[in-house]
Amino acid sequence: MFIRLLKESFTRNPRRKLLTGAALILGMAVATATFTVAVDVGDQLAREFRSLGANLLVTPQADTLPVEIGGVDYRAANRGAYLPVSDLPELKTIFWRHNILGFTPFLDVPVDVNISKSGAAPTNAAALKSVPLTLIGTWYKHAVPIEDGSTFITGASLTHPWWKIRGQWFADTAPANEFGHGVARPSRQALAVPNRASQTEPLASTADFSSQCVAGVSLAGKYGISIGDILNLSAGGRSAAALVTGIVTTGDSQDNALLCPLSLAQYLAGKPGQFRQLFVSALTKPADALARKNPDTMTPTEFDRWYCSPYITSIGRQIQQVLPGTRVEAIRRVAETEGRVLSRVSLLLWIVTIAALIAAALAVGATSATTAIERRAEIGLMKALGATNFLVGGLFLSEQLLLAIAGGCVGFLLGAGLARELGETVFGVATSPRLIVLPVILAAAAAVALVGSWIPLYRAAHLPPAPILRGQ
Amino acid sequence: MFKRLLFHLLRGNRVRLTVALLALVSGGAVISALINLDLDVTHKLTQEFRSLGANLVISAPQTATSAPGAPSLIDESAIQSLHRHLQRDENNQQRSVVVAPYLYLVARAGANPGQPVVIAGTWLDRISQMEPWWKIAGTGNLSRTDLSHCLIGRNVSRSLGLTTGSTVTLHDRGQSVSLIIAGVADTGGSEDNQIFASLPVVQTLAGLGGKIELIQLSVPGSENQVRAVANHLQAVLPALDVKPIPQITEAEGNLLQRIRFLIFSTGLLILVLTVLCVLATMAALAMERRRDVGLMKALGGSIQKVVGLFLAEAGVLGAVGGILGYALGMALSVWMGHRVFGASISPRWEVLPVTVVLMLGVALAGALPLRLLGNVRPAVILRGE
Numbered sequence: 001m002f003i004r005l006l007k008e009s010f011t012r013n014p015r016r017k018l019l020t021g022a023a024l025i026l027g028m029a030v031a032t033a034t035f036t037v038a039v040d041v042g043d044q045l046a047r048e049f050r051s052l053g054a055n056l057l058v059t060p061q062a063d064t065l066p067v068e069i070g071g072v073d074y075r076a077a078n079r080g081a082y083l084p085v086s087d088l089p090e091l092k093t094i095f096w097r098h099n100i101l102g103f104t105p106f107l108d109v110p111v112d113v114n115i116s117k118s119g120a121a122p123t124n125a126a127a128l129k130s131v132p133l134t135l136i137g138t139w140y141k142h143a144v145p146i147e148d149g150s151t152f153i154t155g156a157s158l159t160h161p162w163w164k165i166r167g168q169w170f171a172d173t174a175p176a177n178e179f180g181h182g183v184a185r186p187s188r189q190a191l192a193v194p195n196r197a198s199q200t201e202p203l204a205s206t207a208d209f210s211s212q213c214v215a216g217v218s219l220a221g222k223y224g225i226s227i228g229d230i231l232n233l234s235a236g237g238r239s240a241a242a243l244v245t246g247i248v249t250t251g252d253s254q255d256n257a258l259l260c261p262l263s264l265a266q267y268l269a270g271k272p273g274q275f276r277q278l279f280v281s282a283l284t285k286p287a288d289a290l291a292r293k294n295p296d297t298m299t300p301t302e303f304d305r306w307y308c309s310p311y312i313t314s315i316g317r318q319i320q321q322v323l324p325g326t327r328v329e330a331i332r333r334v335a336e337t338e339g340r341v342l343s344r345v346s347l348l349l350w351i352v353t354i355a356a357l358i359a360a361a362l363a364v365g366a367t368s369a370t371t372a373i374e375r376r377a378e379i380g381l382m383k384a385l386g387a388t389n390f391l392v393g394g395l396f397l398s399e400q401l402l403l404a405i406a407g408g409c410v411g412f413l414l415g416a417g418l419a420r421e422l423g424e425t426v427f428g429v430a431t432s433p434r435l436i437v438l439p440v441i442l443a444a445a446a447a448v449a450l451v452g453s454w455i456p457l458y459r460a461a462h463l464p465p466a467p468i469l470r471g472q
Numbered sequence: 473m474f475k476r477l478l479f480h481l482l483r484g485n486r487v488r489l490t491v492a493l494l495a496l497v498s499g500g501a502v503i504s505a506l507i508n509l510d511l512d513v514t515h516k517l518t519q520e521f522r523s524l525g526a527n528l529v530i531s532a533p534q535t536a537t538s539a540p541g542a543p544s545l546i547d548e549s550a551i552q553s554l555h556r557h558l559q560r561d562e563n564n565q566q567r568s569v570v571v572a573p574y575l576y577l578v579a580r581a582g583a584n585p586g587q588p589v590v591i592a593g594t595w596l597d598r599i600s601q602m603e604p605w606w607k608i609a610g611t612g613n614l615s616r617t618d619l620s621h622c623l624i625g626r627n628v629s630r631s632l633g634l635t636t637g638s639t640v641t642l643h644d645r646g647q648s649v650s651l652i653i654a655g656v657a658d659t660g661g662s663e664d665n666q667i668f669a670s671l672p673v674v675q676t677l678a679g680l681g682g683k684i685e686l687i688q689l690s691v692p693g694s695e696n697q698v699r700a701v702a703n704h705l706q707a708v709l710p711a712l713d714v715k716p717i718p719q720i721t722e723a724e725g726n727l728l729q730r731i732r733f734l735i736f737s738t739g740l741l742i743l744v745l746t747v748l749c750v751l752a753t754m755a756a757l758a759m760e761r762r763r764d765v766g767l768m769k770a771l772g773g774s775i776q777k778v779v780g781l782f783l784a785e786a787g788v789l790g791a792v793g794g795i796l797g798y799a800l801g802m803a804l805s806v807w808m809g810h811r812v813f814g815a816s817i818s819p820r821w822e823v824l825p826v827t828v829v830l831m832l833g834v835a836l837a838g839a840l841p842l843r844l845l846g847n848v849r850p851a852v853i854l855r856g857e
Contacts, residue, residue, distance in 0.1 A: 019755075023748055030741045041734065048730060051723040052524075057661075065631045066665045067588045069576040162718040221533075251529075251718040332605045332660025337523045344520060345731050348513070348812045352738045355502055359742045363749035366495055370756035422737055426730050 005395055006402070017403060020449070023367035024407025025414060027360035028445050032415025034356040035440075036431050037422055042346050044427040046283055049338045050101055054159040054279035054331060056316055058083070061327045068253075082107075082274035083326060085262070090322040091280070092146040099283040099310050102158025105275035107137040107265045113258070114232035115225060131223065134257040135213075135233060137265020137275075140169045159279045160250065167227040167246030170212035172261045211242040213260035217249045231258070235268045278326075280319065284312040286339035312339075357444075364445065365452030368400060372453040379457070380465040389461045396457050400449045408445035412438050474777075478784055493793055495753040496831050499746035500797015504827040505804040506739040512809070512817045513735060517728055518692050520813070523604045526572075526688035527720040528702055530554070533713045545683040546712060548573065548671075554687065557708045569701075570690040572598040573671060577678045579644040581632055581667070589628060590666045591642060593674025593684075596623070602690055603659065610636035610655025619673050621654040625664040629656045640667070647677050695725025747834050750793075754786060754838020783839055790835030794828035801827065 010017060060081035083105075091100055112130040139155030146152050155172075156163055215225045225231070229244045242260060249255065266272050285291075290302065291311040298306060307314050312335050316328040375396070382392050416433035423431035532544035551573055558569050575593040580586030596614035599606065606612070614621050624634060634640055634653055641650045651669055658664070675681050691698050698721050706714040761782055768778045802819035809817030 019752060023752060026748060027745060030745055034738055034741065037734070037738075045727075045731075048727055049723070051726055053719055053723075065587065065589060065627055066662070067578055067590055068662060068665065069578065069590055160719075162722050164718070249718070251715060329664075330660055332607075332658075333525055333603075335660070336605045337521065340523065341517065341520050341727070344812050345517075348509075348808070349734065349738075351808055351812065352506070352735055352742075355506070356738055356742045356745070359499075359502055359745040359749070362495065362498060363745045363752070366491075366749045367752040369491070370752050374756070418741075422734070426734050426737075 002391070002395065006398060009395075009399055010402075017371075020364075020367045020371050020400075020403055021407050023363045024404060024445055024449065025411045027364045027448075028408045028411025028441050029414035029418060031357050031360045031444065032412050032437055032441055033418035033422060034353040035437055036416065036419035036434060038346075038349050038353040039434065040419075040423060040431040041349055041427075042342075043283075044423070044429060045342060045345060046285075046338075047101075048427065049342060050158075050281050050283065051161050052334045052338065053161060054102075054104070054281045055284065055312060055335045055338065056280040056282055056319065057329050057331050058278035058280060058319060058323060058326050059329070060276070061325050080276065081325075082271055082276055083278070083323065085266075085273050085275055087323050088278070089144055089146050089152075091319060092144075092152055094315075094318040094322055095308065096282070096310050096315050096318060099315060101281045101283055102154045103278055103280045104139050104154065104156050104159040105262055106277040106279070107262060107269060107271065107275045108257070109135045109137065109235050109265050109269040111135045111233045111235040111258075111268060114234075115223060116230045116232070117226075130232075130234070133219065135235075135265055135268065136254060136257050136259050137262040137269075138259055139262055140172060142172050142262075159281045162251070163254075164249045165214065165246045166249075167214070167244075170214055170242075170245055170259070170261055172263075211240055211260070211264050212245045213242040213258050213264070214246040214248045215244055216255040216257050216259070217247055218255040219257060220247045233258075233264075233268060236270055238268050238270065240264060240268060278323075280328075282312065282315045283310060284315060284335070284338070285310045286343040287311060287313075361444075361448045364448040368449045368452030369456050372396065372456040376456070376463075379461060380463070380467075383461070384465040392461050393457060396453065397450060400453050401446055404446040404449040405442055407449075408442040409438075411445070412441050415441075474781065474784075477781055478788070489757070489789070492750075492753045492757050492789055492835075493796075495750045496789060496793025496835060497796045497800060499750045499834070500794050500827050500831045501800035501804055502746055502797075503743055503830060504798045504801030504823050505808065506735075506742060506801075507823050507826060508802065508805040508817060508820055509808060510732070510736055510739060511820060511823075512805075514694060514728060514732060516809070516813045516815065516817070517731065518694060518724070519815075521720075521724045521728075522690055522692055524720050524724070525603050525605070526570075526690050527698055527717050527724075528689040528691055528705075529686055529715050529717060530689065530705070530709070531686040531713050531715075532711075545575075545680065545685055546687070548682045548684055550709065550712065551684075551687060554705070554709065557705060568692065570598060570601045571687060572602050573684040573687050575671060575674050575678065575680065575684045577644060577674055579642045579677060581628075581640055581642055583641070586641075586643065587632060589632070589642075591674055591677070592663075592666050592668050593671040594668060596621075596668065596670055599623070599668070602688065603663070605660065606663075607658040608655040609658070610653070612655050612657075614654055614670075616670065617672075619670055620652055622651040622667055622669040622673075623655050623657050624653055624667045626656060626658045627664040628667055642667070642677060644677050645679070647679065649673055649677050694728060695721050750831070750834045751838045754789075754835050758782065758786075758839045783836060786835040786839035787832060790832035791828055793835065794831035795824075797831060798824045798827045 060083050062081045064080050066080070085105060088103065088105065091097070091103055094100070111133055113133045113135075114130045141153050141157050142155045143151045143153055213231065219225065225244055225247075227244055227246060230241055231244060232241050233239060242264065248259060262275065266274060290306055290309070291313055293302070293306070295303060295306055295313065295317065307317070312330045316330060320326055320328045379392055379396075382395075383389075419433070420430045423429055530546070530550070532546050551571065554571065558571070572595050573593075577591045577593070578588050579591050581589045595616045596618060597616045599614075600612060608623065610623075611621075612623070614623070622640070624632075624640070629635060632640070636653055636655055639650050639652055641648060643649075651667075651673070657668070671684070675683065689701075691701050693701070698716055702714050702716050706712075765778055765782070768781075769775065801823075805817050806819065809815060
């Protein structure tokens with residue numbers, strides 16, 4: 001009887017259910033979409049902030065005071081401390097290894113440079129006087145073998161993503177034993193050690209050069225260096241020739257320097273396998289009260305929580321543990337802005353999400369109330385025919401419940417699609433639908449639909465049937 | 473007569489009208505708050521991004537004629553002409569551009585021969601605006617004309633063994649100066665290795681009176697606005713190189729665009745939901761009025777007049793809902809501004825007509841089913857079918 005009544009109600013007047021159903025579907029779709037996006041967006045935004053580049057700087061602990069203006073280090077050559085490249089794969093072994101998005105070692109060498117123009121005869125090269133410049137050895141896209149056997153491609157393309165190249169980046173040819181003997185180099189063909197061609201031989205064609213470099217844009221403008229030129233670099237009795245493959249714009253001190261593969265700079269500096277500075281780009285969590293505490297004075301529980309949270313300070317500590325003899329500093333200009341903007345934006349998005357949830361609840365509640373009011377006459381009739389309040393209430397509430405579950409399910413699917421679309425448009429990454437949201441959405445839909453129709457139904461059920469049937 | 477009827481309509485059946493008004497007011501509030509927020513959020517966020525420091529650098533163009541290693545210098549008077557041009561720009565666009573000149577010098581610190589260290593001459597009073605991320609132990613607020621104090625970077629403090637209050641002697645090619653250390657700066661960057669002194673001190677020490685090396689500018693605004701300022705300055709200062717710092721401008725533009733789109737699309741969804749909610753309530757109200765329409769027609773009211781009456785009722789509701797919603801929405805956005813940005817978001821008047829027109833339109837659209845009822849014969853309606 002009860003089920004038949006319920007079925008009748010749905011089949012007799014489907015149009016009446018349409019409004020409530022549509023509101024439920026739409027409301028729950030919006031709730032699902034905004035909730036999914038709000039949950040996912042923190043990660044995505046933090047990832048976007050990495051377009052600001054590195055947020056951690058690793059330097060040797062025993063280093064003397066750097067005397068650097070505009071990228072030129074005025075320290076006497078070979079002063080200062082160095083760090084071994086062979087330790088770098090360790091970075092991908094720390095607790096938050098997946099949050100290390102990229103790292104780039106730098107080694108700067110003062111060099112004397114002879115420029116031979118691409119078109120000019122080789123004899124002219126000797127005639128040009130040499131100029132002292134800064135050569136910065138680095139990685140652009142460099143393969144680093146990591147513990148689990150895979151290869152991690154890292155370099156300035158990740159830590160300095162705003163660098164713009166005209167032409168091409170240098171081909172990075174690393175020495176085969178770069179990371180020591182213990183680690184097998186996976187599936188890389190044997191690469192020749194850069195051709196450190198001595199200047200005794202005339203250099204006929206550019207094809208001979210396996211050493212390549214790129215010139216900073218200001219430097220290129222100052223000395224008239226263009227793509228295809230050959231630079232004869234010499235420092236401390238060692239020399240090499242390198243082909244200019246591109247002109248780089250960094251907007252920073254590197255605009256006044258030459259950039260080359262790290263191995264070439266190591267050779268010229270006489271520091272094989274070493275570097276001076278390491279820029280690390282790490283995905284971090286905005287600093288909160290715990291992150292601002294001094295880790296040395298924390299209680300053990302606090303320390304564990306701090307160590308296992310991706311704060312910039314805890315990631316810095318973990319890097320320091322795997323790279324002995326280093327000092328790891330947060331690049332505060334980047335790290336603090338990132339933390340502040342990130343926490344503000346996520347708060348803003350949560351507020352907007354809550355507003356969307358309230359709007360959804362309002363829409364569902366209002367339409368439920370509307371349909372309930374319209375059916376007061378029906379209630380009056382049922383009561384006149386002897387139905388108890390309990391039966392009437394039960395009938396209408398189960399009707400709403402059925403609608404809510406159906407509407408909630410459809411709304412969830414629609415909302416998941418919407419969130420996917422939104423994630424793809426905004427971040428280029430589709431958000432994955434979270435099944436955990438479905439029961440929450442269903443419960444919310446049922447609650448809102450019931451609350452919305454409860455008050456008018458309650459009032460109708462408690463009125464004497466006669467006036468309602470008369471239409472008053 | 474029309475007015476009296478309208479008045480009576482609005483007074484009768486107060487519960488239903490309150491529900492409709494509630495829907496309209498809350499809808500209007502959410503929509504106006506979101507529009508207000510969306511208009512202000514770019515401005516507020518670019519303000520936040522200014523904690524990244526300078527985003528434009530002005531320097532002398534590098535030429536092959538200048539000695540290698542020695543930087544090209546600019547005349548200090550360039551700052552005055554820069555200020556003049558910025559002021560003209562500022563009047564149009566209400567910008568607060570922070571400007572600071574820099575002159576760098578490698579001098580030796582301590583007794584002969586001393587340790588080489590980089591000294592930066594700048595306007596010390598601009599540091600808190602230009603480099604807001606610095607943590608300074610000691611006194612950070614120094615005046616631009618203070619010739620006796622300096623700030624030192626953390627690494628300088630450590631490797632030279634200097635702290636706040638001690639005196640450092642700097643010398644370069646026969647010139648020397650003694651400065652009292654006012655504070656130690658934790659900058660989290662290469663500035664940790666530098667000493668910061670007033671511009672004239674460094675100019676005298678370097679023997680470069682009236683010269684500076686570069687000017688840094690912190691220009692608020694979107695990526696395009698910053699580029700426009702850079703282009704404008706390049707046009708009026710052709711002898712100098714004006715360059716945006718791509719690390720800052722690009723990342724900022726990129727992020728802002730994404731955040732705005734996200735807020736905008738969520739706002740749009742909320743708008744659709746709110747409209748649906750108001751529409752449902754108004755349609756229900758209109759359906760309830762069927763009996764009134766029938767009665768009025770039976771008493772000889774023309775259908776235009778009767779429908780006009782109910783549309784006027786809906787219109788009044790819409791307008792009142794829009795105005796109240798606007799007031800509530802502004803309060804909401806001010807609260808959000810305080811909560812999120814710690815700064816108030818100023819209410820915008822241009823949001824008011826938008827909200828009122830929107831609510832009016834929604835209320836009238838909800839009342840539209842009445843028009844169809846005009847075709848029904850009064851007897852049928854009065855019989856209650």
